[in-house]
Structure formats: C-alpha cells, structure tokens
Amino acid sequence: MLSGTSSIYESWDISIPQITKPSMFYSLEPIGLGTPYVESLTSYICRLAEAHSVRTGTLVLEEIIPRIQKYNSVRNRKALYRNSGAINNCGDEESYKGSIVMILEDLCQRKDLSLLTMSIWRSYISLSWLHSTNRKWCPVCFEEWRKMRAPIYEPLIWKIKCLKICPIHNTLLVERCTNKKCNKTNKHLGGNLNNGFCEHCNKWLGIEPDDDLERRNLNLDDEFKYYEFISLNLIDLLTISQMQSGEQIKKTLHRNIIYLKEKIKNKNLGQEIRKVRAILNNYVSSRSTLSIESLFFVCSVFGITMNEFINQKIEKANFSKKYEAKGQKEFIKKRKIDWKSVENTLEHILSVKSDHVPSLKQISKDIGIDIAMLRDKYPGLSREISKNYLRYKKSMNIENKNNTKNKLQEAMIILHQSGVYPSANRVANEIGRPAIMLQKEMYNYWKSLLCNLGYMSEDR
Numbered sequence: 222m223l224s225g226t227s228s229i230y231e232s233w234d235i236s237i238p239q240i241t242k243p244s245m246f247y248s249l250e251p252i253g254l255g256t257p258y259v260e261s262l263t264s265y266i267c268r269l270a271e272a273h274s275v276r277t278g279t280l281v282l283e284e285i286i287p288r289i290q291k292y293n294s295v296r297n298r299k300a301l302y303r304n305s306g307a308i309n310n311c312g313d314e315e316s317y318k319g320s321i322v323m324i325l326e327d328l329c330q331r332k333d334l335s336l337l338t339m340s341i342w343r344s345y346i347s348l349s350w351l352h353s354t355n356r357k358w359c360p361v362c363f364e365e366w367r368k369m370r371a372p373i374y375e376p377l378i379w380k381i382k383c384l385k386i387c388p389i390h391n392t393l394l395v396e397r398c399t400n401k402k403c404n405k406t407n408k409h410l411g412g413n414l415n416n417g418f419c420e421h422c423n424k425w426l427g428i429e430p431d432d433d434l435e436r437r438n439l440n441l442d443d444e445f446k447y448y449e450f451i452s453l454n455l456i457d458l459l460t461i462s463q464m465q466s467g468e469q470i471k472k473t474l475h476r477n478i479i480y481l482k483e484k485i486k487n488k489n490l491g492q493e494i495r496k497v498r499a500i501l502n503n504y505v506s507s508r509s510t511l512s513i514e515s516l517f518f519v520c521s522v523f524g525i526t527m528n529e530f531i532n533q534k535i536e537k538a539n540f541s542k543k544y545e546a547k548g549q550k551e552f553i554k555k556r557k558i559d560w561k562s563v564e565n566t567l568e569h570i571l572s573v574k575s576d577h578v579p580s581l582k583q584i585s586k587d588i589g590i591d592i593a594m595l596r597d598k599y600p601g602l603s604r605e606i607s608k609n610y611l612r613y614k615k616s617m618n619i620e621n622k623n624n625t626k627n628k629l630q631e632a633m634i635i636l637h638q639s640g641v642y643p644s645a646n647r648v649a650n651e652i653g654r655p656a657i658m659l660q661k662e663m664y665n666y667w668k669s670l671l672c673n674l675g676y677m678s679e680d681r
C-alpha cells in the first residue's frame with residue numbers, strides 16, 4: 222500500500238451531454254449577416270441547392286413545397302415561382318411565404334434566416350409593394366465577385382422595388398438578360414435559377430464596368446440624384462435594422478413623426494409640405510405603418526437622412542432650404558429626354574429576333590416614357606412594335622391551343638385504355654381545365670377524338 226499523500230482527482234461529469242438535432246441540409250451560413258449587403262432568402266435557396274448539387278427547382282419542389290400542404294399542387298407551385306419576390310418580403314407570416322423561412326430554418330437547423338427577408342421592418346414599414354416583381358442585379362458586382370473568387374449571391378437590397386442603382390458602383394441595376402437573343406426578365410426563383418446567371422439562357426450576367434454596359438443614354442442627371450439618395454438611405458435602413466430592435470426603431474420613428482408634424486402644423490406652405498402633412502396626419506390617425514416611398518419623401522423634403530429619421534432624435538428640421546431634394550415625380554417631370562436614344566432603342570427592339578416580343582406598353586414602362594408620347598413622336602415605329610406584338614400574341618395563342626389539344630388527346634387515350642369512358646367533364650378535370658369544353662373548338666376536338674376512339678359515329 223502506498224503511504225504518504227493521497228491525491229484528490231477531479232470528479233467526472235457523467236451526465237449525458239445534450240446533442241443538438243442533426244440538420245437535414247447543410248447549415249449553410251448566409252452571406253453578409255449583420256451588414257447592409259445581407260443575402261436574400263431566394264439567393265440563399267439557390268446556394269443551398271448548389272451546395273447539395275441539385276437544381277434549385279428540385280430543392281424547392283421536392284423538399285420545400287411538400288412541407289407546405291396547402292400549396293402542394295401544380296398550380297400553386299407555379300404561383301410560388303410567379304410571386305417569388307414575395308418570398309424575400311415575407312409580409313404575411315401565416316402564408317406559405319412566411320412558412321418557407323420556418324421550413325428552411327428547421328431543415329438547416331438555423332435561427333437566423335428571417336434576417337434574409339424584409340420582415341425585419343415589419344413593425345415600422347408597410348411591407349406591401351416593397352419587393353420587386355423581377356430579379357434585378359448589378360453586373361459589375363457580379364463580375365467583381367467572380368474575379369475575387371467570392372461566392373456569387375444576390376443581396377436583399379437588390380430585391381427592394383425602389384432601388385434602381387447599385388449603391389457601390391452607381392450603375393443602373395439591370396432587369397433583362399444581356400444576351401441580345403434572350404433579353405428576358407427573370408423571376409427571383411425558378412427551376413434552373415443560379416445566382417449570377419440568366420435562368421432562361423444560362424448566360425453569365427456579370428459585365429466589366431467599362432464594357433458595353435447597357436446604360437440607358439437618357440439624361441438621367443436629376444433622376445439619378447434621387448436614385449442615389451434612395452440607394453444611400455436604403456443602406457442606412459439595412460444597417461440600422463440589423464443593429465437595432467424593431468421596437469426601438471418604431472419608437473424613435475414615432476417620436477420624430479410627431480415632432481415633424483408639430484413643426485409644420487399651421488404653416489401655409491407649398492405642395493410638398495402639404496403632401497408631407499397628409500402623410501404624417503394619416504400615420505397619426507390610422508397608426509398604420511408608412512410605406513417606404515413615404516419615408517423617403519418625408520426625408521427628402523426635410524433634408525434628413527434615413528439614419529436621422531429612424532435612429533436619432535430630430536431636434537431641428539428646416540424644410541425651407543430642402544427643395545434641392547424633391548420627390549421623384551418632380552424629377553421625372555423635369556427630365557430632359559434624349560429622343561435620339563429612344564429612337565435607337567425602339568429600332569433596336571424591332572431589329573432583334575427574340576423568343577419574347579415586348580408590347581409597346583412594356584417598352585414604355587421599361588424606358589420610363591409615357592406610351593402616348595411614344596405613339597405621338599414615333600407613330601411608324603410604335604405601330605410596327607404593336608403589330609409585331611399582336612402577331613406574337615396570336616402565335617402564342619395557337620401554340621397554347623395546340624398544347625391543350627395534345628393534353629386532351631393524351632388524357633382521353635389514358636382513360637380509354639383503362640376502360641373509363643372519356644366524358645367531356647372527366648377529360649376536362651383530368652387536364653385541370655374544368656371549363657375548357659365551353660370553348661367550341663375544344664368541344665368539337667373532343668367529339669372528333671371520341672369518334673376516332675369508336676364511341677360514336679362521325680355523323681352524330
């Protein structure tokens with residue numbers, strides 16, 4: 222036996238350690254968390270699919286949609302892609318858009334994915350109409366990231382409707398594929414979507430800054446100033462909302478609104494101030510959240526930054542010298558239009574052969590010039606564009622009809638082969654178009670197929 226000193230050993234912890242639930246997907250870290258360039262949720266979904274070596278569509282259709290019972294039908298899947306901008310908005314927590322965040326958080330075992338959506342502003346900004354319908358991007362950002370071998374992603378800020386220029390490069394964001402043969406717009410989510418590439422033709426969307434970046438040659442000086450103002454203040458908004466709680470911002474904003482409202486009370490001033498007064502009065506009486514456009518308008522009229530408006534106590538606001546920064550509408554009114562460049566654009570659209578033919582209405586919206594003005598200034602070109610569009614619509618119509626007829630025939634053969642009488646109603650339901658037989662052409666086609674299958678004779 223050993224004599225002398227005996228040592229005291231540390232006691233063992235024999236309790237069973239808590240093991241966190243394993244995640245089904247990689248717990249991919251979102252890019253730019255805590256910064257104004259935080260990733261958007263749709264971009265995250267694309268990268269998640271890439272990390273698992275599957276198409277974005279496979280991940281969405283096989284793993285996400287089946288977990289959202291009420292949207293598990295072909296029609297609603299399409300609706301999900303069509304309204305995919307709303308996934309980054311996430312306004313209504315009850316809706317499937319809200320639950321996508323929850324599903325992904327569960328699949329990836331993360332708790333931070335709602336930060337990739339606009340829902341962070343829920344308590345103080347109205348989320349309606351906040352997101353853009355189509356995907357838009359800064360080609361220079363894409364190109365820079367690729368050169369730096371940085372991950373290619375799409376920041377949440379690009380998904381906000383009112384952002385028109387890149388806050389880093391001051392270039393106009395692009396909304397159509399730069400492949401002239403394609404020239405299509407992209408939705409935020411789609412089966413073949415990859416960050417940085419066109420969903421339709423798979424063209425890389427990055428461009429060197431001095432390449433032929435499709436800058437519109439319109440005189441954008443005044444309008445550009447407003448876009449710049451918006452992009453810088455959106456950076457403020459994203460930075461602050463990542464640092465402060467929604468409740469804190471809501472409180473500061475409320476206090477400042479009351480202060481500004483008092484400041485212009487009984488003042489008999491110009492149109493801008495009257496509009497601001499209406500916005501603020503409406504806010505106080507309805508206690509509803511302000512739209513982002515209203516926030517920017519108030520900021521521009523009072524010459525304050527978004528940071529001051531939502532993050533600081535405004536002590537002094539002097540509106541009298543603030544007319545350097547007016548509302549967007551004012552700028553548009555004053556904008557000098559470079560008609561030569563508009564004419565070139567119209568001629569270019571007419572000369573390009575593409576699968577997608579735009580309408581004059583769409584073109585007028587894209588280049589920001591009223592359709593009546595286009596018709597007045599370029600009657601010949603406008604007529605030609607409209608004619609092209611009608612021809613295109615007609616051909617699309619024929620193609621659609623042929624597709625429907627093919628589906629109808631297929632469904633009838635399947636029913637017939639399984640010994641079921643292919644009645645008009647049954648076939649219509651089978652192809653998911655219950656009202657299709659109301660179209661005379663389709664009804665006659667069904668009847669002729671019925672004869673071919675031997676259910677009735679031709680003369681009936």
Ligand SMILES: [Zn+2]
Pocket residue numbers: 359360361362363387388389390391
């Ligand atoms: Zn950029």
Ligand SMILES: [Zn+2]
Pocket residue numbers: 398399400403404405419420421422423424
């Ligand atoms: Zn394309």
